Amino acid sequence: MIESNQTAPLNLLATCPKGIEGLLHDELIALGATPGKTTVSGVYFTASQAIAYRVCLWSRLANRVILTxxxxxxxxxxxxxxxxxxxxxxxxxxxxxxxxxxxxxxxxxxxxxxxxxxxxxxxxxxxxxxxxxxxxxxxxxxxxxxxxxxxxxxxxxxxxxxxxGESLHRRGYRRDVGHAPLKRTWPLHC
The missing domain is CATH 3.30.2130.30 (VC0802-like)
Incomplete structure (x- = not known):
């Protein structure tokens, strides 16, 4: 699905809840990505394939990661x-x-x-x-x-x-119990 050259920079978009785009921007930097334009409910960024997967795995703020x-x-x-x-x-x-x-x-x-x-x-x-x-x-x-x-x-x-795939706030948490009252991507330390 992603290019075979794993080090070539990919153009990506991370979507998030409205109002936390700045926090997502900072999180992308911490995960090794290079953020670009910030939009309402999202941040465009560039990253290698490995970093794109890292964002999918470890981002606490992104809802989705889109390969543009x-x-x-x-x-x-x-x-x-x-x-x-x-x-x-x-x-x-x-x-x-x-x-x-x-x-x-x-x-x-x-x-x-x-x-x-x-x-x-x-x-x-x-x-x-x-x-x-x-x-x-x-x-x-x-x-x-x-x-x-x-x-x-x-x-x-x-x-x-x-x-x-599914929104990142549904990463398998609480599979056997009721729905969480908040999205799991919402920051715990605001």
Whole structure:
């Protein structure tokens, strides 16, 4: 799923609860990453593959870690989203017979529902795979082999691969008891 060169810097995004982006920025530095732009509920950063996995394993503040594949501006229509997604080399990320799921966030004038946005992204993936001669993948929203992250806000589209799977606050804690009243990623020493 990630490039074979384990030392090449990867472009990543760590998402977090709104308001703790500064704390996440500092945590990423402590884990060995190089933070970049901070956004609402997230921090873009670069890191090697090993450090990206370290962030997935040890971050107490990140909800998800996204490997950024493409960031495009001036995207507003479903056709534009589909075209951007179809230009990605999905055969490098999705093997034949694997399943996928799309988590779409955001909206535009023409994309007003996240389900429609997710369907549009999936259609772009299918177009790219079929053009490459690969079979159509199945969708599995519960346990996909590949989870795709898509965010459209103010005509800026980000497409990436979710490296963390489920939200990091669900890392297997309290498997046999009731739900925790707070997310596990919330800092204990505020």
């Amino acid at each position: 594949l493409v960031r495009e501006s001036m995207i507003d229509t479903a056709e534009q989203v589909r075209d951007v997604v179809a230009r990605i080399a999905w055969t490098q990320h999705l093997a034949p017979g694997n399943t996928l799921a799309v988590d779409f966030h955001g909206r535009s004038e023409q994309i007003r529902h996240t389900r429609f946005g997710a369907q549009t992204v999936k259609d772009g993936v299918v177009d790219a795979l079929q053009l490459a001669g690969q079979e159509r993948p199945n969708v599995d929203t519960k346990t996909p082999d590949l989870r795709i992250y898509a965010h459209l806000h103010r005509m800026n589209l980000t497409i990436g691969l979710d490296l963390s």
